[in-house]
Amino acid sequence: MSTALLTDITIFVLSLWVGFEVISKVPATLHTPLMSAANSIHGIVLAGAMLIAVTADNALGYVIAFIAAAFAAMNVVGGYVVTGRMLKMFRRRSVPAAESKSAVTAAAQQNGSGS
Amino acid sequence: MTGFDTAIQLIYVAAASAFVLGLHLMNTPATARRGNQVSVAGMVAALAATLALIIHTGAISATGWIVMIAGALVGGGAGLYSARTVRMTAMPQLVSVFNAVGGGAAALVGIHDYTRLAGAGQGVAGWITITTVLDVIIGAVTFSGSIVAAGKLQGVITSAPVSFPGARAVNVALAVVALGVGGYLIGTPSVALLSVIIVVSLVFGVSMVMPIGGADMPVVISLLNAFTGTAVAMAGFVIDNWAMIIAGALVGASGGILTKLMADAMNRSIGNIIVGGFGTGDTAVAELPGASAGVRAIEADDAAIQLAYAAKVIIVPGYGLAAAQAQHAVAELADVLESRGVEVSYAIHPVAGRMPGHMNVLLAEANVPYPQLKEMDEINPEFARTDVALVIGANDVTNPAARRPGTAISGMPILDVDQAKNIIVIKRSMGQGYAGIDNELYVNPKTSMYFADAKKALAGLTSAVKTLVG
Numbered sequence: 397m398s399t400a401l402l403t404d405i406t407i408f409v410l411s412l413w414v415g416f417e418v419i420s421k422v423p424a425t426l427h428t429p430l431m432s433a434a435n436s437i438h439g440i441v442l443a444g445a446m447l448i449a450v451t452a453d454n455a456l457g458y459v460i461a462f463i464a465a466a467f468a469a470m471n472v473v474g475g476y477v478v479t480g481r482m483l484k485m486f487r488r489r490s491v492p493a494a495e496s497k498s499a500v501t502a503a504a505q506q507n508g509s510g511s
Numbered sequence: 512m513t514g515f516d517t518a519i520q521l522i523y524v525a526a527a528s529a530f531v532l533g534l535h536l537m538n539t540p541a542t543a544r545r546g547n548q549v550s551v552a553g554m555v556a557a558l559a560a561t562l563a564l565i566i567h568t569g570a571i572s573a574t575g576w577i578v579m580i581a582g583a584l585v586g587g588g589a590g591l592y593s594a595r596t597v598r599m600t601a602m603p604q605l606v607s608v609f610n611a612v613g614g615g616a617a618a619l620v621g622i623h624d625y626t627r628l629a630g631a632g633q634g635v636a637g638w639i640t641i642t643t644v645l646d647v648i649i650g651a652v653t654f655s656g657s658i659v660a661a662g663k664l665q666g667v668i669t670s671a672p673v674s675f676p677g678a679r680a681v682n683v684a685l686a687v688v689a690l691g692v693g694g695y696l697i698g699t700p701s702v703a704l705l706s707v708i709i710v711v712s713l714v715f716g717v718s719m720v721m722p723i724g725g726a727d728m729p730v731v732i733s734l735l736n737a738f739t740g741t742a743v744a745m746a747g748f749v750i751d752n753w754a755m756i757i758a759g760a761l762v763g764a765s766g767g768i769l770t771k772l773m774a775d776a777m778n779r780s781i782g783n784i785i786v787g788g789f790g791t792g793d794t795a796v797a798e799l800p801g802a803s804a805g806v807r808a809i810e811a812d813d814a815a816i817q818l819a820y821a822a823k824v825i826i827v828p829g830y831g832l833a834a835a836q837a838q839h840a841v842a843e844l845a846d847v848l849e850s851r852g853v854e855v856s857y858a859i860h861p862v863a864g865r866m867p868g869h870m871n872v873l874l875a876e877a878n879v880p881y882p883q884l885k886e887m888d889e890i891n892p893e894f895a896r897t898d899v900a901l902v903i904g905a906n907d908v909t910n911p912a913a914r915r916p917g918t919a920i921s922g923m924p925i926l927d928v929d930q931a932k933n934i935i936v937i938k939r940s941m942g943q944g945y946a947g948i949d950n951e952l953y954v955n956p957k958t959s960m961y962f963a964d965a966k967k968a969l970a971g972l973t974s975a976v977k978t979l980v981g
Contacts, residue, residue, distance in 0.1 A: 404751065404753075404756055411756065411757045411759075411760030414531055415761040415762070415768075416764045416767075418535050419769070422538055423886075424867070425540060425886075426537055426538075426539075427867035427868030427871070428869060429543060430765065430769070431606060431733065431736055431766075431867060431868070432602075432609075433534065433537060433546070433550060434740065435606055435609045435762075437740075437761060438739050439554065439609075439613060440743065441617050441755060444743075444747070445582070445619070446561050446562065446579055447750055447752070448619075448620055448623045449578050449582075450571040451623070451627055452627075453572070456626065460622060462578045462579075462582040463582065463619060464616045464619035465581075469583040469585075470586035470593075470609070471590065471616065472558075473586070474590025474609055475609050476550070478594035478597065483540075483543050483544045483547055484544065485878075487878070487880065488540075
């Protein structure tokens with residue numbers, strides 16, 4: 397097994413664990429935006445689609461590269477735009493200063509009891 | 512490794528860090544928007560680095576440029592248009608479509624690289640074959656499976672489980688063929704055999720999702736999301752691209768976790784859901800005596816009185832709310848009630864709707880502040896001191912039959928709506944829920960049924976409350 401492959405496998409496995417750790421803490425309220433964000437991140441496949449356009453040298457290769465680029469670009473652009481649109485909608489009620497202060501205190505207490 | 516290549520790799524690492532940080536910031540609604548921006552920045556950096564790499568290598572043909580740019584413009588335009596115009600109620604379909612194209616692109620990357628190597632008559636390294644086969648299988652399954660899922664969500668394909676005797680055997684056979692041919696390829700590169708894998712995987716994607724019913728969609732969408740991520744990571748192995756390996760693995764893991772959470776919320780295993788929906792088995796339904804007995808109907812005025820004079824109201828939304836596009840109507844009713852001093856909150860079951868967090872997005876669109884949306888564990892103890900629980904288009908997740916053994920939904924965690932002092936259920940008809948069993952909540956003496964379309968019913972209630980209290 398080559399060093400390059402071992403490096404790739406190491407990166408893959410560690411990234412899986414990072415993914416598990418980071419996602420486990422996301423509250424249910426944000427599950428749809430989270431999924432949509434994850435969706436946009438796999439749009440990185442556009443990098444792969446761009447790279448295969450380099451090695452393509454016949455009609456079939458170009459057709460595949462074109463479809464791959466179109467699919468991947470749709471994924472990445474659409475994913476980020478729709479995630480942003482969704483997140484823009486999540487808001488607290490615009491609260492008067494006094495109330496927001498008490499909310500902060502409550503949050504601080506919650507943090508205190510949680511630790 | 513030249514200095515240039517090192518720089519590219521370092522940018523990929525930075526981009527990957529941005530993806531992790533972006534997902535981390537999704538932990539709270541307050542930082543989630545920044546998280547998305549960080550993620551976008553990482554993506555732009557990774558793609559710019561890839562572009563620099565391509566220019567630096569200088570191996571791309573003029574046709575290659577045209578193909579790449581035209582494809583990106585066409586796809587980007589389609590993505591932008593659909594993302595800008597989609598209604599929030601159609602969000603699950605759109606996520607499914609993005610899964611489909613992402614998985615499809617990942618499969619195509621593997622297919623292209625393989626045809627290039629094998630077609631040139633060169634040997635293909637064993638591990639390249641393995642990752643290519645996995646990439647193509649997972650990517651193709653995701654592509655066709657996500658399209659079927661989107662079709663079901665859009666109503667183009669029936670959302671009921673579609674199955675036939677022996678379907679399970681066919682699925683197993685397809686999987687065996689795909690993996691078997693893939694194993695054979697390790698020693699003997701063949702483009703023709705790879706095509707067999709592509710076709711078999713596409714068919715498998717369809718036959719995997721067709722038997723799954725609408726209410727299981729939150730699980731399926733999460734699973735397909737995980738699949739796409741894994742396919743992208745495999746494609747990253749094939750063309751040795753770190754950014755794709757890391758990003759793909761992150762998404763694979765996150766999709767996996769969501770899938771598990773959704774399956775747990777229905778007290779079913781992922782395997783059980785994939786193998787087939789409710790009502791396709793022979794689960795005995797243990798009926799309570801008289802379960803189909805008297806149901807009490809109620810009109811808008813009476814329901815409005817109950818709501819207007821309550822101290823605490825909990826709204827329980829379900830898929831019916833999304834189907835009727837009634838999120839703004841319910842928010843308006845809640846505003847009117849709150850202006851009268853009624854305490855209003857929303858009880859959100861983890862699998863309410865058609866994707867994880869579906870109800871939260873719809874209510875956010877209607878300007879409902881997110882602190883009012885309570886998760887199941889948080890809200891359940893509050894039902895006992897609630898005057899009115901208003902159930903809108905939710906069925907199985909409120910059925911007390913889940914607490915008894917022997918029913919199709921036994922053991923599924925439910926919202927304790929039956930603990931409330933009064934219950935009003937807005938529903939179009941007495942039809943059964945997805946699980947195909949009667950909801951015992953509807954015959955509870957405390958329950959009144961308001962038979963109407965959710966949107967009209969809520970508008971009716973709002974105006975009735977307004978007239979009532981002047």
